[in-house]
Amino acid sequence: MFERGRIVNATKKTVLYEAQVKQQAKFISFAGFEMPVWFSNLKDEHQAVRTRSGLFDISHMGVVKLSGESAFDSLQPMITNDLTRCLDAKMIYSFILNENGMILDDVMIGHYQESYYLIVNASNKEKIQSWFEKKVPHLDWVDLNQGHVFLAVQGPQSVKVLSVLVGEDLEKWTRFGIGSVSLMGHSCVAMRTGYTGEDGFELIVANAVSEQVYDALISEGVRPCGLAARDTLRLEYGLPLYGQELSESIHPLMTRYQWAVKWDCPFIGKESLQALKEGEQWRTVGLTLSKRRIARTGSVIEEGGWVTSGALSPTLDTSIAMALVPEARAVLGTTLSVKVRHDVIPATVVPVPFLPKKS
Numbered sequence: 001m002f003e004r005g006r007i008v009n010a011t012k013k014t015v016l017y018e019a020q021v022k023q024q025a026k027f028i029s030f031a032g033f034e035m036p037v038w039f040s041n042l043k044d045e046h047q048a049v050r051t052r053s054g055l056f057d058i059s060h061m062g063v064v065k066l067s068g069e070s071a072f073d074s075l076q077p078m079i080t081n082d083l084t085r086c087l088d089a090k091m092i093y094s095f096i097l098n099e100n101g102m103i104l105d106d107v108m109i110g111h112y113q114e115s116y117y118l119i120v121n122a123s124n125k126e127k128i129q130s131w132f133e134k135k136v137p138h139l140d141w142v143d144l145n146q147g148h149v150f151l152a153v154q155g156p157q158s159v160k161v162l163s164v165l166v167g168e169d170l171e172k173w174t175r176f177g178i179g180s181v182s183l184m185g186h187s188c189v190a191m192r193t194g195y196t197g198e199d200g201f202e203l204i205v206a207n208a209v210s211e212q213v214y215d216a217l218i219s220e221g222v223r224p225c226g227l228a229a230r231d232t233l234r235l236e237y238g239l240p241l242y243g244q245e246l247s248e249s250i251h252p253l254m255t256r257y258q259w260a261v262k263w264d265c266p267f268i269g270k271e272s273l274q275a276l277k278e279g280e281q282w283r284t285v286g287l288t289l290s291k292r293r294i295a296r297t298g299s300v301i302e303e304g305g306w307v308t309s310g311a312l313s314p315t316l317d318t319s320i321a322m323a324l325v326p327e328a329r330a331v332l333g334t335t336l337s338v339k340v341r342h343d344v345i346p347a348t349v350v351p352v353p354f355l356p357k358k359s
Helices: 017-022 042-051 071-078 122-135 158-166 207-219 227-236 270-275
Strands: 026-030 033-038 054-057 062-067 091-097 103-112 115-120 140-143 148-154 178-183 186-191 200-206 282-289 306-313 318-326 335-340 343-350
Touching: 017 207, 033 227, 042 054, 042 227, 054 207, 062 071, 062 122, 071 115, 071 122, 103 122, 103 178, 103 186, 115 122, 122 140, 148 158, 148 207, 158 178, 158 200, 158 207, 178 200, 186 207, 200 207, 227 306, 227 318, 282 306, 282 335, 318 335
Parallel strands: none
Antiparallel strands: 026 033, 054 148, 062 115, 062 140, 091 103, 103 115, 148 200, 178 186, 186 200, 282 318, 282 343, 306 318, 335 343
């Protein structure tokens, strides 16, 4: 599937590819990119982020700047959340729905210096761009992936380390804040966000200084990490992955993020989503399995439903999963039967996140 340093079947590389080769990354093809799956091993990188700090190249994600006349009025119907919540230099989480109320993508969107910054999933970038061109063609869509890398610095020590490099106390920033910092003499847009359950920042860094920034963070003790750790980190905190917990066959009422739908705001798919309140409901739940076996995506649950994501939790040292099940089976403490290959493993419905929330 992969080999040290190289892989054959990927179509794109990020600007930091050669720097990652020097760090002895192992690569896989993901969303059309050749991306590090790990540098040393999953467990060490996972624990580095939980206890210290880790560095992820997330340049495969779509990063877009949107502006134009009446941008607010144009953008509000495109998302399910309340766009006014991001106007005070904040990032907010939202869904983008089709007319049937199904999820085209889950995104982060924020407002800074008269523009909106939109973060979309790697596999959905072209789809979302086409959707915006169809619905709001007058908006100015600037692809920041052209000319920039996108980095995530995550973990309990990440803010302290990054503060040293930028020369300011980033602890003063609010969670989900967006602004700018100076790195290697260049202004970078920074967001106090992430996809690991830990504190940290995501940075839009100019290509010209990207390798310098990458190397400087590693020199300060931030551990380079790959997609494998990013997946187990997000799963322990119940964060969804598009194509697994979210898709065009899933609507927001089936997710753990119904709070991202503001019914008093106009949005595409609203009437369809209201109609979906009727009839049988499905819910996303957390499961702990009674055996140390991984319930892969698509594993069938005998009582109804299927696993959307599963892994051995490096922190809990047990098998965990998220699953879609009928509402009647979503009660905490319920025992379900998960088919894993030729075995049927009892699993218990548990609270999500699997780990205690950070204060």
